[in-house]
Amino acid sequence: MAFMRKQAVVEAADLETLTPEETEKRITAGVKKYATHEANYAQADANTPYLGHIVGMGIESSNLADITMSIERQFLTKMTTKAPVAPGSADFKLTAGELGKLRILDGQDALAATPGLSVKMLMDLGHMPRNEAYLQNVMSFAYVMAVGDGWKMADALRKMTAKAEKLAGPERAEALANLRTLAAQAKDYDLVLADPAKLAAAKQKTFANDKAACDALNNELSVALDKIKGLSAGGDAAALAKLRTEEAEIRTRLKMSAAKLRVSQEVAEAAGRRRPVEDAKVDSVRKAMQEAVVQALKLS
């Protein structure tokens, strides 16, 4: 059955022949139709998030897979040969082979939140040569998220200040109580953003949660293996088959959990290493937050 993908036909280009900037341009152009915030999209650069309406392109979560598939359609790569990740494993990775269609495997796009990070993903996976000069201007995923949270906070505070200004009497008093809390939250977050170590510590919590989940699954797996060992002597084939299925399920869960752990580990590490490109973005969101706090406190 043929599917009519309702998009303009683009000729796929060999990633090795493109500069990172050209690749980024193509990636950005490829998601145009999903972007619901036209103004942000028009000014989009390597560090503009695909998601979100304040500084992002406004792409909706229902189109998240389309971003990856749009990238796949536009490029060709030599990393096309499937090779098992371990001897006997059903899971595979892509290694060098004939030039062919780009494939981004499950989970490989977990950190590709901006066009620049999508280019970085292609470099990390070996589809195109690594270009440090380009990468030094690409914000890490950790900072894309941290700065995005800051913009949301500043926006909420500004809106609340504007709303409270129009109120009077007891309604105004109620609104001001909330406004003071919002301002305090923004100030706290400003302090977190000011110090990479604090931000890293905050991200470390997610990593610790993911690590605990991974450890818990390892325990679960060893219990399942113990049950199999205990039952093997008894020869109850049906029960053994059930346990083998349970073991396979736990291994799948463990694989997912390990992939997630890698993401949170990378985020926690990246949060502690701030580069000039991130400094600039952090400075601008901190300024916006501080201005919003000043306005809020003036009113309250």
Next chain:
Amino acid sequence: MALTPEDLAALRRQWRLSRAVAVPLSLFVAATARLRFWYRLPGDIGRIRAEIWEKLDRHDGPVIWAANHLTLIDSFLVYWAVFPMSRVLEDRRLPWSTPEYTNYYKLGGPLKSAFIRALLYACRCIPFLRGGEDAQSEAWRQKAFDKCVWILREGGSVFVYPEAGRSRSGWLEAKRPKDFLGKLALEVPSAKFLCVYLRAEGQLAATVRPPDGDRFRMVCDLIDGALPGETNPRQISRRLFDRLAELQLEWWKGSALSRNCGGNDVVDLKAPLLREHFTDDLADADCEWLERHLTAKELASLRARRPEDFFRAFWSFFCAKEAAHKALARAGLVVPHAAFREIEVDLFRRKAAHVSSGLQLDLRFTDEDQDKLHCVCVLRGGFIGDSESEGDVLWKVAEVPPGVSAGSFARELALDFVAESNDEIGRASALALSEEGGLPTVLWRGEPRDWSLSLSHSGRFAACSFMIS
């Protein structure tokens, strides 16, 4: 089925032996918890123990221990937390347990298995078989029940998990009581329930054991078993579950984690971009695109649908996954963007499972019509509701007026809706929305509220939900 003289002789033998080794075993349990897993009891454990033992001392009859269940070593942990060493010689109070046979009695090679069996025997365990509907399994269950009744009639204590298994959502759901403990109480009217809610601070889901080094908090109470006039096991179990649910709420009041974890999502079925990967008749879609969103099980379920339901069913899966994603984020479990297959949805059972943690969430589709889908999801904190009960989630779906930003409209909709749902709040101007960790939170009287507000918009529609538990 009555117990045979041999059964009774065996029980008496086990009772005598366990009495003889109670002190070294209690020391072993406490030492393992503290020194092997570095677990810590709450700072005020002395006060908690004193209060509960005062109640136990006033009750001369048998006791049925009933606790929440999240790990495979809960019986040891609850015993360690409740029982001070000074009481270990109070033989009647040492509880008998009912571990699931398949989980504990065939673990590892011959040596390990023999050690575990011996330990369980000395710890007064009566193996229980939960699975199996055949006559043999039924007989096994009945015999285990009869043994529990006999022990209670002898004035002893029995430890049974009222939920009959580890909670897959990490939450004890009072609206779904099981009858086993009610039946037990009816058989032994002089018995009281020792209700215990014990949980490690970092325990999110059902696991083999709590995270190493974690601190526990415990709330407990002693309540009546069968009250005069109570003849229905469900009635007794419901009362027990209600008390455990109250203890659960008390536990969560002291937790830094969000208790209420819910989410919602709306899908505008007429949004043009939603049809992009489907055939013109919407009866099929691009396989590669489907596989990026659905697990193998979900895909098989989708393929089994009638062609005219295909499009709607796909977006139902999607809508449920997005709602579950928000509920999980509230619990601190971040599902990476586009990792759609990390959440597996069963539309028939109305359940979503977080694949890596094994957590199960409840789903409910509301306000469905030809134009839209709306799904609410609850991980913990309250009941999602069903045909008999309203539940603890409130939601609203509305059309976004032309020219208005859908995101802003969703926020205003939420504040108006929360305000109109509570007489005390009265007006939306008393509320504000904060963004903490990327999650919307309602502020009222300057305080962030644990209401698990969730916002969503898609095409022409915006929606919000929050929890009132």
